[in-house]
Amino acid sequence: MAERSSGEWSSGEAYERYVGRWSRRVAAAFVEGTVVPPGARWVDVGCGTGALTSAVLAAADPGLVVGIDAAEPFVAHARATVGDPRAAFAAGDAQALPVRSNGFDAAVSGLALNFVPDPPRAVAEWARAVKPGGVVAAYVWDYAEGMELMRWFWDAAAVLDPAVAELDEGRRFPLCHPDPLSRLWQRAGLTGVVVRAIGVRTAFAGFDDYWLPFLGGQGPAPGYAVQLPEEHRRALRDLLHARLPIAADGTITLTARAWAVRGSVPHR
Template structure:
């Protein structure tokens, strides 16, 4: 799910932090793809299984294979997805252990920006997709559309400009329409289309927003846990002051992802 310098290990902590919002995006993504039933699927960077589970529930695949580099995430997926159509394997998106043109549909959710070489990964997705099959992916819009993180990093940088080095909006330039479209085109896919997907992310209260940042999963929580107590408290208090509130005390935010799709070409 992520390169070695990231902390992506505990499935439950990831679910509380980002994973719980992944299902809404996965559902909208699959509606956009509108794949007929009975296809063979591959989910690359499947993580804790949000996209795999949603595909099983809504797309009626004949079979679906999930791969990820995190054994802990795969263990979480296996424990929560009990379906004979689904199998999970430890594998790298940059070197998929499958024959050419093996799957009808190859997807990747919220993972490509964490791969060290996204171009190599996109080429692998194209390689294992059958001619005329669909290869598609989506990533969070970290720069502007992921409000929970935009508020976080803006507050963190206000208190300590060094935090800007970890801001996903700066670190992941791939997470925009033009780079995604170019990535698919360079992987020699046809009929390339990019689509925005926006979903509500409503936190019950401030604790529901803040506590997942204490789980250590990902750059932002990692930054929180690196702070001494007083600095961590200052960040918490600034976020508490800046975040919007509903009349019931909830925090109504939104999250946007960018999705890309293309059709695989015949290969010699």
């Protein structure tokens, strides 16, 4: 993650319970499709709690991964939990990375780009950090349709409070679609731009496994849930319980889709 308000993103543990556990599955699929030679130097922009950094370390045989995030609590969480000598973490701005130009073989970012105030500036900055021929790649949730755990929440919330539509990530983040992502990469001067879908299964042991992470306050939907009056929050909980596809054994199985985009830094 990157460029989030400190109030909205203040607990790595709560974020993990909410969406971090699912983002790790997407990160693994993303790295598998982002072909970078062994021994390469990676920078993970908006590293959050370390999901993408961990996936790179596990599957890409990097020489170094530098994780950068604006949220100090997330940097601390990643530093404490990743535990690999090939990884380093630092606080920093996605739009002004504290790294030298052409110092990396790949710049990647997971679930962060839509939170950056100026995405074109950010992507240009990521390209600056990568040597010619290197890779710049990122992925974001398909908030409008494919990220079902959030979609069910916002659709139910809108029944009780139509004004909540303005908070819905599906409306707030029009960037999170294939065409806007492709145009953003191309306008940054990157070549061979490709966008692909990544889908993972999100299985919940029961309704509480789905609902309780929304009470951790980490992200737009949980932030909305925790500020509701108790009676309204209970009504939202009950409506979700009635609407979700809960199996006879109490489990809930949803899917989460992300859009991944990649391109190469041209030789100058």
